[in-house]
Amino acid sequence: MGIIIPGVDMHSEDRLPRVVIAEDDEDMRDVLCELVAGLGVEVASASSGGDLILLLTDDSPVDLLITDVRMPWMTGFQVALSARNSGLGIPIIIVTAFPDDALRAQVDHLGSAVLLAKPFRPEELLSLVRARLPANAATA
Amino acid sequence: MKLARKLILSMVIGLTVVLAANSFYRVRRELTAFDEDMKQDHEVLAQVLEKAVTAVWVSQGRAAALQLIAATKPPSQMLHIRWVDGESGYGQDVRPSQLVTRVPILAGGNRMGFVEISESRDFARAYVRNTVIRSFALTLIAVICVGAISTVLGIWFVGKPIEKLVEKAARIGAGDVEGQLVIRQRDEIGELAAEMNAMCLRLIETRQALTAETEERLRAQEQVRHADRLATVGKLASGIAHELGTPLGVALMRANMIASNPSLGRDTRDAAHIIGEQIDRITHIVRQLLDFARGRATSPPGPLTRRNPADLLAIAERAVAMLQPLAVKRHLVIAVVADPVLPKPPANPEQIEQVLVNLLVNAIHASERPGKVTIALGAVEAKAPADLTPPVWSEGSEPKYALISVRDEGVGISPEVLPRIFEPFFTTKHVGEGTGLGLSVAYGIVREHSGWIEVASERNRGSCFSVYLPMDSVEIEWGGGS
Numbered sequence: 165m166g167i168i169i170p171g172v173d174m175h176s177e178d179r180l181p182r183v184v185i186a187e188d189d190e191d192m193r194d195v196l197c198e199l200v201a202g203l204g205v206e207v208a209s210a211s212s213g214g215d216l217i218l219l220l221t222d223d224s225p226v227d228l229l230i231t232d233v234r235m236p237w238m239t240g241f242q243v244a245l246s247a248r249n250s251g252l253g254i255p256i257i258i259v260t261a262f263p264d265d266a267l268r269a270q271v272d273h274l275g276s277a278v279l280l281a282k283p284f285r286p287e288e289l290l291s292l293v294r295a296r297l298p299a300n301a302a303t304a
Numbered sequence: 305m306k307l308a309r310k311l312i313l314s315m316v317i318g319l320t321v322v323l324a325a326n327s328f329y330r331v332r333r334e335l336t337a338f339d340e341d342m343k344q345d346h347e348v349l350a351q352v353l354e355k356a357v358t359a360v361w362v363s364q365g366r367a368a369a370l371q372l373i374a375a376t377k378p379p380s381q382m383l384h385i386r387w388v389d390g391e392s393g394y395g396q397d398v399r400p401s402q403l404v405t406r407v408p409i410l411a412g413g414n415r416m417g418f419v420e421i422s423e424s425r426d427f428a429r430a431y432v433r434n435t436v437i438r439s440f441a442l443t444l445i446a447v448i449c450v451g452a453i454s455t456v457l458g459i460w461f462v463g464k465p466i467e468k469l470v471e472k473a474a475r476i477g478a479g480d481v482e483g484q485l486v487i488r489q490r491d492e493i494g495e496l497a498a499e500m501n502a503m504c505l506r507l508i509e510t511r512q513a514l515t516a517e518t519e520e521r522l523r524a525q526e527q528v529r530h531a532d533r534l535a536t537v538g539k540l541a542s543g544i545a546h547e548l549g550t551p552l553g554v555a556l557m558r559a560n561m562i563a564s565n566p567s568l569g570r571d572t573r574d575a576a577h578i579i580g581e582q583i584d585r586i587t588h589i590v591r592q593l594l595d596f597a598r599g600r601a602t603s604p605p606g607p608l609t610r611r612n613p614a615d616l617l618a619i620a621e622r623a624v625a626m627l628q629p630l631a632v633k634r635h636l637v638i639a640v641v642a643d644p645v646l647p648k649p650p651a652n653p654e655q656i657e658q659v660l661v662n663l664l665v666n667a668i669h670a671s672e673r674p675g676k677v678t679i680a681l682g683a684v685e686a687k688a689p690a691d692l693t694p695p696v697w698s699e700g701s702e703p704k705y706a707l708i709s710v711r712d713e714g715v716g717i718s719p720e721v722l723p724r725i726f727e728p729f730f731t732t733k734h735v736g737e738g739t740g741l742g743l744s745v746a747y748g749i750v751r752e753h754s755g756w757i758e759v760a761s762e763r764n765r766g767s768c769f770s771v772y773l774p775m776d777s778v779e780i781e782w783g784g785g786s
Contacts, residue, residue, distance in 0.1 A: 206518075284587075
């Protein structure tokens with residue numbers, strides 16, 4: 165399947181980087197959003213695979229995707245894979261509580277994607293995010 | 305009745321019949337010949353007497369003739385000659401007790417009377433009696449001799465060996481197949497004994513094969529049971545760990561956020577820091593549980609998860625470097641012994657290092673006195689445990705495994721504890737010394753590599769953990785796993 169993503173790479177240099185976070189657990193989603201927002205970036209969140217597709221296909225630019233794997237409707241990995249196949253080249257951080265070798269290999273295959281196993285420390289996530297934001301992005 | 309006795313009896317009866325028949329016919333034949341001889345003697349004597357008496361009767365008269373007869377001396381005392389008047393009774397007459405021959409005397413054409421020669425047949429009867437007695441005695445002697453000889457030979461060649469055979473057969477029937485039957489005879493009995501021995505050997509072989517197979521099956525069952533138990537525990541552990549992942553993550557991050565918020569008071573931030581540290585500890589345990597449970601990942605290893613050949617020596621050196629301070633503190637020497645040509649199994653080097661570190665920590669903790677911990681690296685041909693699906697080896701190649709063993713000179717593991725050492729949270733260490741997850745994690749990682757760990761241990765002599773990692777196998781297409 166493919167997702168049509170209009171003009172995702174056409175962001176201008178003077179806007180804030182935009183990070184999309186998909187996570188079905190509300191508390192987790194909130195804390196992730198707060199943490200990442202603390203880096204001084206714009207954050208959009210989704211609570212299911214369907215929401216995530218909608219977020220990725222609207223007109224706003226996306227610089228980084230952080231997604232959980234197990235979510236209702238469609239797994240974060242499936243969404244990421246479809247987006248990649250449709251030409252979305254942004255870095256992706258896949259968060260999971262089930263980090264087996266098969267998933268690791270699939271994530272490696274995805275390209276410019278990294279797997280982060282739950283539970284993780286805030287610094288682990290933040291350093292991954294920092295390393296993947298555009299060079300001139302603001303940091304907290 | 306016993307076989308030997310039957311044979312002997314039938315032989316004796318046969319012999320008796322033959323000897324008796326032989327005696328009977330011989331006696332009859334000889335008796336007939338004796339009678340014939342006697343008759344011929346009588347005829348010759350009768351002819352001579354007839355001529356002589358007739359001549360005397362014609363020339364000198366009756367008195368002279370009768371005197372001649374009376375004066376004739378018979379050739380044997382048994383023989384009697386006399387003159388009988390009258391005309392009847394001519395010829396020979398065989399009576400049971402005697403033979404009587406009468407010859408007529410003619411003078412001038414008239415019959416004057418006849419000369420009678422009679423002979424007793426007592427001698428013949430005595431001869432028959434003697435012969436019968438002799439034959440009987442002979443038969444008796446023969447029967448005794450033959451009986452004795454055949455009894456001895458029968459017992460020697462038939463009775464004893466058959467007895468041995470019967471006893472052996474009974475023993476076999478009762479299940480005792482040990483021991484060889486010694487019968488040195490080149491006959492049917494010898495052949496039977498040889499066959500019986502061969503049969504026993506085959507039975508022993510079959511029994512040994514059966515015993516080995518049963519043991520093998522029992523061991524396999526035990527391995528499967530053990531793996532099943534660990535798998536159940538692993539599922540439980542991974543279920544808990546997965547469920548804990550998100551809430552722990554949330555709590556950890558919140559605590560860190562509070563701790564690093566400068567607008568809050570110092571006490572509050574310190575408390576949040578401690579909460580964060582504690583959650584960190586829980587997180588560490590949960591990660592170890594996940595490492596243990598990963599050996600039971602639902603998706604089979606596929607081409608996507610192909611691992612690169614791992615440098616075992618480099619891994620071992622890194623692990624030793626990490627644990628050197630702990631070993632020195634406990635006055636232990638860690639030695640690495642590696643084969644000149646080391647195998648390079650496809651493996652995740654960080655995970656194998658973790659396995660080695662966990663095994664080393666375990667070895668160091670087991671060593672209560674100064675000594676040595678030896679890491680040996682090499683290759684070995686081995687048979688995978690029953691619960692493990694072995695990799696598919698290319699045709700003709702031997703199943704090869706890389707072997708990493710860690711041997712200590714510590715306290716050893718007691719037999720009751722041994723089956724449980726890979727269970728998560730099972731520990732014999734003091735509280736605070738270990739979580740009881742080290743060996744579980746090693747087990748999980750090795751299983752994930754399609755390998756296994758064997759443990760040999762002797763009380764107060766030390767333990768040896770052997771890690772078997774499969775070498776490259778034929779690539780299998782599992783289809784798209786996700």
